[in-house]
Amino acid sequence: MIIKPFKEPIFVTRPLLPDLKKVTKRLEKVWSSQWLTNNGPQHIILENKIKQFLKVENVSLFNNGTIALIVACQALKLKGEVITTPFTFAATTHVLKWNNITPVFCDIEKDTFNIDADKIEKLITPKTSAILAVHVFGNPCNVEKIQRIAKKYNIKVIYDAAHAFGTEIDGKGIGTFGDVTMFSFHATKLFHTAEGGALVMNDKALKQDIDYLKNFGIKTEEEIIKAGINGKMNELQASVGIEVLELVKREWKKREIIRREYIKNLSKIEGIGILDYPKNIHSSYQYFPIVIDEKKFGRSRNFIHSELKKYNVISRKYFYPLCSNFECYREFKSSNKKNLPIANEIANNIITLPFYGALNLSDVKTICYIIKTLKK
Numbered sequence: 001m002i003i004k005p006f007k008e009p010i011f012v013t014r015p016l017l018p019d020l021k022k023v024t025k026r027l028e029k030v031w032s033s034q035w036l037t038n039n040g041p042q043h044i045i046l047e048n049k050i051k052q053f054l055k056v057e058n059v060s061l062f063n064n065g066t067i068a069l070i071v072a073c074q075a076l077k078l079k080g081e082v083i084t085t086p087f088t089f090a091a092t093t094h095v096l097k098w099n100n101i102t103p104v105f106c107d108i109e110k111d112t113f114n115i116d117a118d119k120i121e122k123l124i125t126p127k128t129s130a131i132l133a134v135h136v137f138g139n140p141c142n143v144e145k146i147q148r149i150a151k152k153y154n155i156k157v158i159y160d161a162a163h164a165f166g167t168e169i170d171g172k173g174i175g176t177f178g179d180v181t182m183f184s185f186h187a188t189k190l191f192h193t194a195e196g197g198a199l200v201m202n203d204k205a206l207k208q209d210i211d212y213l214k215n216f217g218i219k220t221e222e223e224i225i226k227a228g229i230n231g232k233m234n235e236l237q238a239s240v241g242i243e244v245l246e247l248v249k250r251e252w253k254k255r256e257i258i259r260r261e262y263i264k265n266l267s268k269i270e271g272i273g274i275l276d277y278p279k280n281i282h283s284s285y286q287y288f289p290i291v292i293d294e295k296k297f298g299r300s301r302n303f304i305h306s307e308l309k310k311y312n313v314i315s316r317k318y319f320y321p322l323c324s325n326f327e328c329y330r331e332f333k334s335s336n337k338k339n340l341p342i343a344n345e346i347a348n349n350i351i352t353l354p355f356y357g358a359l360n361l362s363d364v365k366t367i368c369y370i371i372k373t374l375k376k
């Protein structure tokens, strides 16, 4: 069988787009109210809907996930060192840097790609103020073990759940773990507001602090009580979000079918590893990564990435390079590759395949077939 390249590029993801008429209807309300930002009616609606959807106590919406995470560090008054993962998007580490905090990189688990909780304790020093962990690809970290360590050393826990919108452990919302959890609503994320994000927390007083911090620290017209920033989500973003949220559950069902099709076609190929979820986890279906065992498959990840491109299939090397190998962080003691063997191995061998509800099953089959033909 000869495979022709796809006519149009198949991207790694596509944004969920609601019926434009529905969005317009909501925007008409915004227009006639002339209320464009600052905790307007659409913002209030979305905040409540997300609270229910994520099964959490408190939500504070933001203009993007990165600013949300910066504010989380401020609200928890973090300083000194924070133990984190190098296997993440650049924003996670940059946020620490923007708070004058030294990131201390910890190695990851081979099966989940999440921070290895068993390796955290030996990185703790008197300067450690928190653990900043990422639920990579929507797969939850070992939240219990991380909580135990945090309690023992009296340090905070922040989760970057940018990939984990709707992830649940035994029916519990992923945002109920740790002191604060950040979600990103960037267009590439399953639920989005074009740009946007949120912090969620169990502590109501902390939400109040965070709400002040994201609005310049303004309490009343004449009282500025904190050195805040502008992290507010506007009414246009919120309007988009309300309509996108309606589509999430259907999108999950579609992605579940696509995931099954990938697994059916790829799982028997020697040298391809697939991210699995334990039975008690509801996944956010954010990405579909595979790990190439070069010895068994006979080809490298980079070879597969560039060959797929020839067929107009745009896969991504998430997360390569590791944050610990960025020029701005590679001199740190904890960035030493000897301390991060698994993270370096996964980063060099992982590839994320196209994964979104509108992807045809026949195209999924073709992508798998192409990968099969690449095997040596």
Ligand SMILES: *Cc1c(COP(=O)(O)O)cnc(C)c1O
Pocket: 064, 065, 066, 067, 088, 089, 091, 092, 134, 160, 162, 163, 183, 184, 185, 186, 195, 196, 197
């Ligand atoms: C997308 C993403 C962010 C950043 O979120 P923005 O909303 O784009 O600022 C942070 N961390 C991870 C892991 C992400 O994937």
